[in-house]
Amino acid sequence: MTERTRTIGLSLGADLCWPACYEEIVRRLQLAIPLRDDVIKFHVERVTVEPFDLRQPCRYDVVLDRLTHWFHTSREWIKKSVILDGLYVLNNPWSLQAMEKHTSYCAMMRLGVPVPETWLIPPKEHAPSADIKPTLERYARLFDLGEIGERLGYPLYMKPYDGGAWVGVTRIESEEALRAAYEQSGTRVMHLQRAVDPHDLFVRCIGVGPQVHVVRYDPGAALHDRYKVDFHFCDADEWSVLQDTTLTINAFFGWEFNSCESLRRSAGPRAGEFCPIDFANACPDFQVTSLHYHFPEMVKNMIRWSLFCAATKRAMPLTLDWEPFFAVARKELPYRERLAGYAAIARERMQADRFAEFCHQHLAHLNEVTWEFFGGAQAKGFVRAKVAALFPEHEIEKFTEHFWGLIQFWRKTEADRLGLERPVVDESRARADSE
Numbered sequence: 001m002t003e004r005t006r007t008i009g010l011s012l013g014a015d016l017c018w019p020a021c022y023e024e025i026v027r028r029l030q031l032a033i034p035l036r037d038d039v040i041k042f043h044v045e046r047v048t049v050e051p052f053d054l055r056q057p058c059r060y061d062v063v064l065d066r067l068t069h070w071f072h073t074s075r076e077w078i079k080k081s082v083i084l085d086g087l088y089v090l091n092n093p094w095s096l097q098a099m100e101k102h103t104s105y106c107a108m109m110r111l112g113v114p115v116p117e118t119w120l121i122p123p124k125e126h127a128p129s130a131d132i133k134p135t136l137e138r139y140a141r142l143f144d145l146g147e148i149g150e151r152l153g154y155p156l157y158m159k160p161y162d163g164g165a166w167v168g169v170t171r172i173e174s175e176e177a178l179r180a181a182y183e184q185s186g187t188r189v190m191h192l193q194r195a196v197d198p199h200d201l202f203v204r205c206i207g208v209g210p211q212v213h214v215v216r217y218d219p220g221a222a223l224h225d226r227y228k229v230d231f232h233f234c235d236a237d238e239w240s241v242l243q244d245t246t247l248t249i250n251a252f253f254g255w256e257f258n259s260c261e262s263l264r265r266s267a268g269p270r271a272g273e274f275c276p277i278d279f280a281n282a283c284p285d286f287q288v289t290s291l292h293y294h295f296p297e298m299v300k301n302m303i304r305w306s307l308f309c310a311a312t313k314r315a316m317p318l319t320l321d322w323e324p325f326f327a328v329a330r331k332e333l334p335y336r337e338r339l340a341g342y343a344a345i346a347r348e349r350m351q352a353d354r355f356a357e358f359c360h361q362h363l364a365h366l367n368e369v370t371w372e373f374f375g376g377a378q379a380k381g382f383v384r385a386k387v388a389a390l391f392p393e394h395e396i397e398k399f400t401e402h403f404w405g406l407i408q409f410w411r412k413t414e415a416d417r418l419g420l421e422r423p424v425v426d427e428s429r430a431r432a433d434s435e
């Protein structure tokens with residue numbers, strides 16, 4: 001048997017807590033995975049930003065990247081490394097660059113996903129350019145904003161066609177408010193979208209490869225309190241719809257780390273239906289200060305999928321190949337069957353069966369190692385470092401204890417789930433370790 005080392009690069013920005021946890025847990029796993037004639041070991045290191053020769057080889061097998069969607073030097077290094085060196089990254093960088101919210105709405109409408117009625121409207125103002133005047137004079141048709149509002153119905157949302165981070169989003173209740181919001185919208189190209197109203201549930205479904213983590217979400221809460229600790233907010237059928245929807249979206253766009261937001265309608269003939277409203281969120285929030293209770297599961301999901309991709313040298317899918325999805329759409333099956341058809345394509349593309357087998361055979365100790373790790377002072381130090389980077393001095397202690405307490409609650413529920421018999425929160429040890 002030949003020993004081979006797979007190198008995983010972490011391409012990071014302000015991230016502090018998850019990479020530190022990822023590195024330490026992978027180290028503690030002490031992996032030496034037999035695969036065919038090889039024994040696979042892993043080396044994790046952080047990617048630096050520097051000039052590069054386009055022909056220089058890339059020493060990473062897999063890169064977990066947090067920069068592509070906003071830091072172009074790293075994005076272009078990743079694109080070169082995928083093409084020239086066969087690098088694997090979780091989100092297809094070309095797809096990430098090209099597909100905004102608007103494309104994601106159109107594509108999922110074609111698959112029959114119940115995205116709310118949405119219009120695109122030309123911007124209120126245009127940046128001056130030589131061509132804009134003749135273009136508008138010749139071809140821009142006057143339109144009645146009130147009429148579009150009437151057709152969509154109120155309440156509705158005005159939001160940028162390529163939006164993110166809740167910038168420029170307005171809830172609109174009347175024609176008057178619609179006109180006022182349009183006046184304020186400047187040069188941005190906007191969508192008008194019918195509100196899913198009323199709704200009784202808001203979920204974020206975070207996909208990492210074929211794994212989907214569903215969390216109840218409260219967009220109106222303070223930043224540290226949006227991801228809820230809640231367990232029975234949807235039943236098994238609903239969970240499976242959310243999982244299939246997320247996998248469909250992610251496989252369709254070549255995103256393997258993406259978050260999909262859906263609202264559950266609570267009245268009218270379509271009550272109970274989940275409407276996805278925002279699902280072009282590749283590379284979503286991965287901070288312990290947002291995810292708290294859910295953070296250890298996310299770290300585990302990331303570890304599983306990245307180790308699988310690195311160990312098996314999974315080939316990065318370079319083209320998106322939408323036709324098989326459209327072929328299922330054309331069958332005009334009842335929606336749930338169509339969705340299952342899309343999700344089957346997604347699972348096949350993401351090698352869900354082989355991945356499950358890999359985790360079962362080689363990563364069975366991950367749950368316990370992670371559970372142990374999040375009970376110790378080292379993990380608490382990583383949480384504190386993130387809190388210290390975000391919160392004012394006088395709140396560091398309070399919020400460190402807050403997030404740490406939620407992680408300890410996760411350890412309790414996890415111990416129940418895994419049937420661990422050890423004392424659950426060994427605070428004396430955590431304290432002793434930190435002294």
Ligand SMILES: Nc1ncnc2c1ncn2[C@@H]1O[C@H](COP(=O)(O)OP(=O)(O)OP(=O)(O)O)[C@@H](O)[C@H]1O
Pocket residue numbers: 116157159163164165166167169193194195196197219261263277278
């Ligand atoms: N059709 C809709 N029905 C009901 N609520 C909506 C709808 N569209 C948007 N919202 C509300 O507006 C918020 C922001 O909209 P959206 O998620 O589309 O924008 P965003 O800029 O991508 O925000 P974020 O980055 O916070 O997810 C949502 O979290 C939700 O509360």
Ligand SMILES: [Mg+2]
Pocket residue numbers: 261278
């Ligand atoms: Mg959103």
